[in-house]
Amino acid sequence: MNAITVRNLRKYYGATKAVDGVSFDVPQGEVVALLGPNGAGKTTTVEIIEGLREKDDGEIFYFEKKADHIDKTVKSQIGVQLQKTAFFEYLTVYETIELFAGLYNVKVQKSDIERLMNLVALQEKAKSRVRTLSGGQLQRLALAVSLVNDPKILFLDEPTTGLDPQARRHVWEIIEQLKQEGKTILLTTHYMEEAEKLADRVLIMDHGKIIASGTVQELIRSIDMESYIEFTTDKAQILQKEIPSLRVTDHEKLVLPVIDVEESIHMLLNKAKELAISIDNIVIRRPNLEDVFLNLTGRSLRD
Ligand SMILES: Nc1ncnc2c1ncn2[C@@H]1O[C@H](COP(=O)(O)OP(=O)(O)OP(=O)(O)O)[C@@H](O)[C@H]1O
Numbered sequence: 230m231n232a233i234t235v236r237n238l239r240k241y242y243g244a245t246k247a248v249d250g251v252s253f254d255v256p257q258g259e260v261v262a263l264l265g266p267n268g269a270g271k272t273t274t275v276e277i278i279e280g281l282r283e284k285d286d287g288e289i290f291y292f293e294k295k296a297d298h299i300d301k302t303v304k305s306q307i308g309v310q311l312q313k314t315a316f317f318e319y320l321t322v323y324e325t326i327e328l329f330a331g332l333y334n335v336k337v338q339k340s341d342i343e344r345l346m347n348l349v350a351l352q353e354k355a356k357s358r359v360r361t362l363s364g365g366q367l368q369r370l371a372l373a374v375s376l377v378n379d380p381k382i383l384f385l386d387e388p389t390t391g392l393d394p395q396a397r398r399h400v401w402e403i404i405e406q407l408k409q410e411g412k413t414i415l416l417t418t419h420y421m422e423e424a425e426k427l428a429d430r431v432l433i434m435d436h437g438k439i440i441a442s443g444t445v446q447e448l449i450r451s452i453d454m455e456s457y458i459e460f461t462t463d464k465a466q467i468l469q470k471e472i473p474s475l476r477v478t479d480h481e482k483l484v485l486p487v488i489d490v491e492e493s494i495h496m497l498l499n500k501a502k503e504l505a506i507s508i509d510n511i512v513i514r515r516p517n518l519e520d521v522f523l524n525l526t527g528r529s530l531r532d
């Protein structure tokens with residue numbers, strides 16, 4: 230059973246094709262990640278599905294029932310964490326959850342609010358004002374708020390953007406727990422690590438289109454290259470002339486996509502010796518979603 234089905238979704242803003250014919254399914258109980266760079270159309274896509282924006286064209290189905298309008302029945306089944314959530318700075322964490330429950334028209338007991346605060350590990354902040362929360366705590370509050378109506382489907386728009394690695398891992402753990410509880414989750418991200426860690430299925434989006442989709446393994450296997458040799462050198466240009474498949478990453482590292490690692494390492498070291506170039510920090514790694522994106526678009530996920 231698909232929790233969400235989208236067919237030929239389209240939304241143009243003047244000349245900008247924000248969403249340009251997007252189709253996909255989100256199977257019930259799965260975590261699906263919409264992965265793409267800034268401006269790819271992720272937020273527009275999810276906000277249309279949530280009923281927060283009008284579509285120009287296309288069809289949306291919730292639990293295989295066509296939803297021409299996102300009505301009360303649908304709304305009672307979905308939870309939404311927006312890319313930016315505005316809270317009242319002078320309310321406490323407890324009061325904020327209570328307020329949002331009121332907005333959703335759901336009756337909550339003290340114990341419900343406590344359960345939510347526990348889930349996102351904010352129980353000790355119950356009486357703290359929102360303005361005193363850290364970025365990670367705010368993101369977790371936004372997560373708690375999206376859960377006040379105990380939704381079957383959860384939309385998370387960049388749930389960890391701007392968080393440090395530890396805060397990010399904490400949010401990941403909460404998302405994994407929500408998945409364990411059987412929730413269906415559609416999340417957007419431009420972190421490939423996030424998609425790799427959480428998603429059963431990844432939709433890679435760019436310029437309003439889904440350019441690839443599948444499990445992380447399927448997407449990675451779609452690249453022929455076996456591995457990547459990464460290294461640094463101060464003579465990148467000379468080496469690039471000699472080895473045309475050599476790429477420069479945004480971190481000034483050089484990357485060589487290879488099939489036979491051993492043979493390629495020899496070739497590389499010999500070339501370096503021959504040209505009297507020193508190379509450093511050699512790392513051999515398997516392909517990841519970043520490589521998939523690069524292969525498809527010629528660009529990096531992060532600009
Ligand atoms: N309300 C709007 N009016 C005009 N253009 C818009 C509007 N909303 C989005 N766009 C444009 O549509 C495109 C897609 O934007 P969207 O916010 O969906 O991207 P995104 O993938 O969520 O990006 P990000 O990772 O930065 O959040 C962008 O070019 C954006 O400028």
Ligand SMILES: [Mg+2]
Nearest residue numbers: 271272273312
């Ligand atoms: Mg966005």
